[in-house]
Amino acid sequence: MGKLSLTENLFMLLCDKKNRVWRPSKGSYERQKYLWDDFWDRMGPPAPDFTHKVIVDYGCGWGYESAFMLQGGASYIFCLDVSSHFLDSARSLHRSLGYDDENVAYIINNDIDTLPDKIGRNKVDLIF
Numbered sequence: 317m318g319k320l321s322l323t324e325n326l327f328m329l330l331c332d333k334k335n336r337v338w339r340p341s342k343g344s345y346e347r348q349k350y351l352w353d354d355f356w357d358r359m360g361p362p363a364p365d366f367t368h369k370v371i372v373d374y375g376c377g378w379g380y381e382s383a384f385m386l387q388g389g390a391s392y393i394f395c396l397d398v399s400s401h402f403l404d405s406a407r408s409l410h411r412s413l414g415y416d417d418e419n420v421a422y423i424i425n426n427d428i429d430t431l432p433d434k435i436g437r438n439k440v441d442l443i444f
Contacts, residue, residue: 348380349375366390369441394435396425
């Protein structure tokens with residue numbers, strides 16, 4: 317395994333050491349939901365309608381934004397990140413909320429030029 321980035325090192329400090337999967341602390345989800353709602357309030361309500369949309373979450377990180385889009389009715393989300401650790405954490409969060417591989421694809425990607433190759437010929441409604 318190569319040298320870890322600063323972000324991945326910080327991630328390791330916050331994750332379950334045995335499984336290398338981030339375990340949210342109590343209140344983390346609620347805090348992120350508050351920040352999500354606050355973001356859309358500041359952008360000028362309402363938040364976009366995600367119902368039946370296919371979305372690319374480019375740089376999904378912990379997976380909160382994609383979780384909120386799924387809860388908002390998104391039909392499918394491509395979660396892309398450069399870190400397999402973040403993708404594992406996003407998958408863990410989504411599964412804890414009842415979403416599975418039928419709703420989400422987790423893809424390692426570090427080059428936007430290869431995005432079409434990663435998601436195939438699928439119609440995408442929004443890149444976030």
